[in-house]
Amino acid sequence: MERIILKQVLPHVFSESGDVLDSDVWKKDVTLERGQVYLIEAASGTGKSSFCSYLYGYRDDYSGQIYFDDQDIRRLSVSRWIDLRRHSLSLLFQELRLFPELTAWENVMIKNNLTGYKNDKEIEAFFEQLGIADKKNSLVGKMSFGQQQRVAFIRALCQPFDFIFLDExxxxxxxxxxxxxxxILLKEAENREAGVIVTSIGKHLDIRYDKVLRL
Incomplete structure (x- = not known):
């Protein structure tokens, strides 16, 4: 996948409210290119979670069109979505969606066992770099939220992707x-020639973005 194209997309909730939005994304024509790094800046209530949900394909309560290259995503089959989430799209959820009853290592390996994308040595290096090597065998439910964020980030890297979305x-x-x-993110994205899309309502990654869009 080389690009994601949004054409006049607007969440239904905003259509129903009649609010006038000052946005670089909603009700605009926007193209997100593979290999570029984007920051989506959002205030609370402007549809950040909706934005990620639409691009990952688990909500479609919007008007307008979203295309992956030349394919309207509303027309994608379930099997095609499964393939995309396994090979082309990775998402670090804001709420993380880890399994608290499993260890940090087990949470990461759920993904990696499906993809076989990283070897144990590479994954262990991520744990070391992010300062949670000593938590590898700890139950996620007993870890701080910041530690859990790092576990979820490692998991998001354990698959191929053309675009990676990171929500807060x-x-x-x-x-x-x-x-x-x-x-780590920029190195992984460069190696894969992938696009990076980061959302934030305040604190965001201190990196050079190719483009900043207000939601």
């Missing part, structure tokens, strides 16, 4: 760990 990826990280996460 460092909301609970200190500056040092934010820089480390940024460095």
């Amino acid at each position: 990826p460092i909301s609970h990280l200190d500056e040092e760990n934010g820089h480390i996460l940024s460095s």
Whole structure:
């Protein structure tokens, strides 16, 4: 996949409210290119979660069209969505969606066992770099939210992707760990020639963005 195209997309909730939106995304024609790094800046209530949900294909309560290259995503089959989420799209959810009853390592390996994308040594290096090597065998439910964010980030890297979406990826990280996460992300994206789309309502990755869009 080389590009994601939004044409006059607007969440239904905004259509029903009749609010006039000052947005670079909603009701605009926007193209997100593979290999570029984007920041989607959002105030609370402007549809950040909706934006991620639409691009990942688990909500379609919007008007307008979204295309992956020349394919309208409303016309994609379930099997095609499964293939895209396995090979082309990765998402770090704001709410993380980890399994609290499993260890950090087990949470990551659920993804990696499906894809076989990273070997154990590479995954262990991520844990080391992000300062949670000592938490590898800890239950996620007993870890801090910031530690859980790092686990979810590692999991998001354990698959091929053309685009990776990160929804509020460092909301609970200190500056040092934010820089480390940024460095790993940019290196992985460069190696895959992938597009990076980061959403934020305030604290965001301190990296050079090719484009900043207000939601």
